[in-house]
Amino acid sequence: MSEPTYPHTTEGAARGRLRLLQLYPRDMNIYGDWGNALVLARRAQWAGYDVDLLSYDPGDELPEDVDLLVGGGGQDSGQERIKEDLTARGPQLRAWARDGMPMLVICGLYQLFGRHFVTGTGGQIPGISIFDAETVAGSGRLIGNITLESKDFGRIVGYENHSGLTTLGPEARPFGRVTMGDGNNGRDRTEGARVHNIIGTYLHGSLLPKNPAVADWLLARAVERAGGTWEADGVDERADVWAERARRVAASRPR
DSSP states (O other), rough: EEEEOOOOOSSSOOEEEEEEEEESTTTTTTTTHHHHHHHHHHHHHHHEEEEEEEEEESSOOSSOOOOEEEEOOOOOOHHHHHHHHHHHHHHHHHHHHHTOOOEEEHHHHHTTTEEEEEEETTEEEEESSSEEEEEEEEEEEEEEEEEEEEHHHHHHHHEEEEEEEEEEOTTTOOEEEEEOOOOTTSSSSSEEEETTTEEEEESSHHHHHHHHHHHHHHHHHHHHHTTTOOOOTOHHHHHHHHHHHHHHHHHHSSO
16 A cells, blocks of 8 residues: 655755655554654655655555565554464565665564564464564563664664563674663663664664664665665754754653
8 A cells, every 4th residue: 555655855856766665554553653654754855855655564465666664563462463464475574684675673573573472371473584583471561761872873762662572693683782771671781683774673752753863874775775875965954953852851761
């Protein structure tokens, strides 16, 4: 299903067209995760690109020629509803991953991009093994404001709310190291996972409004994969000023 095109806001012809796909927005879109897609679309517009904002839910035809994929979190019931379709789409998603397509997957989809998720009742929801990671349901919730440090992105600010405990294998590296909060499991100070050009994380909030460096990294990878060069000169500086204010407030609040 196609959503309206977001036209570029710069003068003259568009620098190109980006096709942004939201994966399972009907079932995996809690805590404002759809805001991540809106941030990517808006920043691409400011930089001179037209954006096709697409979505895919079970029963739809998976779009082709996608440049960037985003997916959100959901409850265990949402994961149950998408699990068969996700397994069926796994080969295509893994092929896109190997080909360098940038992706951002949050919470529930982060878990299912790993090897599996063991639920609180002992059942197992299979993942698609893009991340070398596995998740088991914990007895409590890891919840509150969270900050990370990342070599690529500096300080990352977000909000976590999950009961799943994720452990990374040797082929996955963390999105960041926890400086406040719990992260993947509350034990090893890792948060999220990265492989190829893909980021998985428990950070809601939405993540990207408060972390424009992550948004621009995803857009840069999408443009480079299409043969171009990302230039963020047209991005509204006021947005980054407000983002920094939001980061400071979130980081200063107690958990």
